Amino acid sequence: MPRFFIAASNLMGGVAYLDAKTAEHLKVLRIRKGESFTVCDGEGTDYICRLSPKGDGSADIIETRPTQGEPTVAVTVFAAFSKGDRPETVVQKCVELGAREIVFFPSARCVSRPDGAALIKKQNRWQMIALEAAKQSERGIVPQVRVHTAFDAAVAEAAQAEIPLFLYEEEHDLGLKAAMEARPEAKTISLFSGPEGGFEPEEAAFAGESGLISVTLGKRILRCETAPVCALSAVMYATGNM
């Protein structure tokens, strides 16, 4: 069933008042009066709606149920800026896989360092990709895509999670599995992932001093857009969300 997100304030008295974008999208999908679709308020509730015969862009709510698509843990993916369409891949896949938020940040070896108007444009595009991925994957929220313009600020935020993981290819001892199993009750997890050339040793040292835990994802060297997707999949598995 087609799925849309609309503001909770547009849902009242058994009626969903569709915004212009949603109405347009319904038209594109050729959904007619009397046909059903799902609207999610992004706050944990799905509304099964039927397009009103009035033709005024409203829809009758015929069933209400809790959203199913949210995992039991809040995972924030911190990904260094990367080249080309890699950030888009990270956003799309991580939203599908259940990330709560995606945060981009600059790192010493970043080849791409968007700022100013270019960054705002990119961020808008990433947010649009997050929305589309949330609809397609039947999420209960639209994960926010945010940006930190300083490495240190991103580290400081990541450190606040109960399990703050620093994905580091130079870590050879502690695996993601051991780190996850050390805190089985944790509900907030950060995954901090580097750019194309990996993190500088100084960055890893700073992250460690700030409370992040360096982990390896195994003996294979992953591309920068693969590492967060792999780690997030593993975390969903570890926390019983798969």
Next chain:
Amino acid sequence: MPRFFIAASNLMGGVAYLDAKTAEHLKVLRIRKGESFTVCDGEGTDYICRLSPKGDGSADIIETRPTQGEPTVAVTVFAAFSKGDRPETVVQKCVELGAREIVFFPSARCVSRPDGAALIKKQNRWQMIALEAAKQSERGIVPQVRVHTAFDAAVAEAAQAEIPLFLYEEEHDLGLKAAMEARPEAKTISLFSGPEGGFEPEEAAFAGESGLISVTLGKRILRCETAPVCALSAVMYATGNM
């Protein structure tokens, strides 16, 4: 250190005899006489080599060691043909993540069904992507990319693994985790993944009769190229390869 695969028969008496492609690649990377690189025989051994001062395209083997990059389980990813660059994404990511082989097959809802010369061309391209991904991720083998031209034959092959998993969005009870934990000692695993529109119920029924085990990857609907990457990451986590 740059990494290449060459046939074991080209390694003898402490010398690596480089084939034309590897020699060309060394030139592109501007590796000069006396500089080091790694050669892997694709059979479990890495050779640290130094380009010979003779300039005859040979290299002296200065150290021999077991390849580190292979996981302890053999996972074969069966992926339905899909559109655009999705098969390429599947090959690249699954090789990075440690798949033993990747096998494409046709399925009822496949939009793309390459055959004849087009299929051979695609298969060659996929194999080249597998080679590049194996070099980059420091694998000990180059996973083969194969094709089945019939759904039934792909199912029959997949069913031979100790844990033969059918990734099915209509499965709501058995999770990947429960299926993995039921056979913790397994060394061979199949991941059978559908096309853009998912599997037909008849295909799922046939797979079940053939011994495949339907599992869900959680409550989020994954794109066809995301599902095998997610499942493979989870399997590597479950089997202690992360």
